[in-house]
Amino acid sequence: MSNVQCAQCNNKPACNADTFFESQLFCWEKNFKEWTATKGKRVCTNGLCFVGINKGEKVQGCGKCSDLQNLSKCFNCSHPLCNDETKLSQIKCYRLATNQRPNARKSKTCHPSYDSCYIARDIFWRTEQNCGECPAIYENCIKCNHTDFCNEDSLLPLSTTGETRTISRASSTTTSASTKKEPTTNFIKHTTHRSSPRSSAQINKKDNKMLALTCNVDSSDRDVSTS
Helix, strand or coil: CCCCCCCCCCCCCCCCCHHHHHCCCCCEEECCCCCCCEECCCCCCCCCEEEEEECCEEEEEECCHHHCCCCCEEEEECCCCCCCHHHCCCCEEEEECCCCCHHHCEEEECCCCCCCEEEEECCCCCEEEEECCCCCCCCEEEEECCCCCCCCHHHCCHHHHHHHHHHHHHHHHHHHHHCCCCCCCCCCCCCCCCCCCCCHHHHHHHHHHHHHHHHHHHHHHHHHHHC
């Protein structure tokens, strides 16, 4: 009989009718780190079932919340199998992964072990929203729990980093301008061509050639006149 629910009576003949069994208090039972809850096989003589959260794990059974330790949440009830996890408060959050488009954001009812929502932005300022605490990988993250769906975009607006991003872009532009190279003189299609200026030596050489040519012309003219 250890694997079935059982209620025992001896107060009158034929006491073990269906109505008697249905009036008995059975609770959902789940110990710490067990995977799933099972229907209790023993009548809860305490008169109260409970469901609570112990270090992020759901626990269920027969007993008073006030008699239990290490529970961050706890709920008591007195109806058969009343202590399911839906009795615990569950915050609702927006859920979005950084590799999803903003319009893919969904509404999510969080597991009872979560008491908060968060919104975070990665190094590319893509958004992540979900239930729980801020993940350690994010430097820019805000947690909230004052209301359902509190992890709105407005909680961590892009404008809060607008100055930093603008300064970063401006300094990058300044750096690239200071290190800008002159266009090459290679004649490649669709490029800007610029001829390099001549040196002073080349200019002087040309002037000397012009002077020598002028002198030769003058001497020729004198020879013609004397003849």
